[in-house]
Amino acid sequence: MSGRLKPLLLALALLLLAAVLLSPVGQGLWHSLVTGIIQQQRTLHRGLAGAMMALSRREGVGDWLDLMLLSMGYGVFHALGPGHGKAVVATYLLTHRxxxxxxxxxTASAALLQGVVAIAMVTILVLGLGWLTREAMAGTAWVEKASFAAVTALGIWLMVRAGQGLRRLRVETAPSPSPANSVSPGALRLTPAPSTGASVVTPLDHVASGPCHCGRTHHIDPMTSGRHWREMTAAIFSIGLRPCSGAVMVLGVAAMLGFWWAGVLAVLAMSVGTALSTSLLAALTVLARVRMAHLFQRADARRPLGLGYFLALLGGALITLLGIALLINTPGTALSPLMQGPLG
Known part of the structure; x- marks a missing residue:
């Protein structure tokens, strides 16, 4: 199969998958999957409550082990379900290098932050203010909205940064009014040639999409710059600000039974399980992005200047739309479906 045909087939496959998911049949299957996941999570909620009660009665090594393993398993399963955190992670890693x-x-930091936020909230609302676990769960609606607002702000920020990069790149690559041979001596530098060790004269403002005669890449890819840590911190904050419902429930039961630190350890075990699943998603996403980039690079070795900025702009737009949709469709004080019905 030719190198030019593979990217075309990949794009057609992605379009076909999107059409199936948006069809009535695909939406019905998705609804059934989400309903099944919620039912399984409610079952795990009851199991966690039972393990915590068993620990309060016996406090044996086996009871501690059961609680920790069940908590970690819940974190793994919880992360496999649909959620805005996974959508943000996948979109960011697909559109940013x-x-x-x-x-x-x-992913690991976001999972840990979710557990820390749950511990802090239950400590304040249940232990400090004396709220019931259900009341604390319903009272976290404003935290969810804050998380969705942070997702929206993250998307807008990514769009602004990408737009600034495209504008700056357009200025840098604009044709100079002066002839190429009229570069002033002060704007020249000696650049070592990698093969011979000699030095060649290169304009300081030279911009190219690939290596020039000096063997260097003068255009710095926007996705390899040093601003990653700020974008990552904003993404971690927007994902981890929303506490896990299972963590809130376990901490509430632990507070009721007087085994607070057992609940804290169980929540940390949940965070480890969640980090395992989301890290797998991150690895698959990065590998998929690298593979797609390799296919398109083989199809056309001439990489368009500013492609990284364009992808970042697209990713920011998708994250912004996700945050707005979550803000619009999230009820203000509704109780999570996982907390409806008896827990025991």
Missing amino acids: AALTRGLIM
């Missing part, structure tokens, strides 16, 4: 290590750091 972030290394696999950065993706793993982002």
Whole structure:
């Protein structure tokens, strides 16, 4: 199969998958999948409550092990379900040239932050103010909205940064009114040639989409610049600000039974399980992005100047739309479906 045909087939496959997902059949299957995941999570909620009660009665090593393993398993399963955090992670890593290590750091940090936020909220609302667990769960609606607002702000920020980069790149690559041979001596520098060790004269403002005669790439890819840590921090904050419902429930039961630190350890085990699943998603996303980039590069070795900025702009727009949709469709004080019905 020719190199030019592979990207075309990949694009057609993605369009076909999107059409199936948006069709009535695809939406019905998606609804059934989400309903099944919620039912399984409610079952795991009851199991976690039972394990916490068993620990309060016996406090054996086996009971501690059961609680920790069940909590970690819940974190793994919870992360496999649909959620805005996974959508933000996948979109960011697909449209930004972030290394696999950065993706793993982002997912693990977001999972840990979710657990820390749940611990802090239950400590204040249940232990400090005396709220019931259900009341604390319903009272976290404003935290969810804050998380969705942070997602929207992250998307807008990514769009602004990408737009600034495109504008700056257009200025840098604009044709100079002066002839190429009239460069002033002060604007020249000696650049070592990698093959011979000699030095060649290169204009300081030279911009190119690839290596020139000096063997250097003068155009710096926007996705390899040093601003990654700020974008990653904003993404971690927008994802981790929303606490996990299972963590709130376990901490509420632990507070009721007087085993607070057991609940804290269980939540940390949940965070580890969540980090395992989301890190797998991050790894698959980065590998898929690298593979697609390789296919398109083989199809056309001439990489368009500013492609990284354009992809960042697209990713920011998708994240912004996701945040707006979550803000519009999230009820103000509705109780999570996972907390409806008896827990025991």
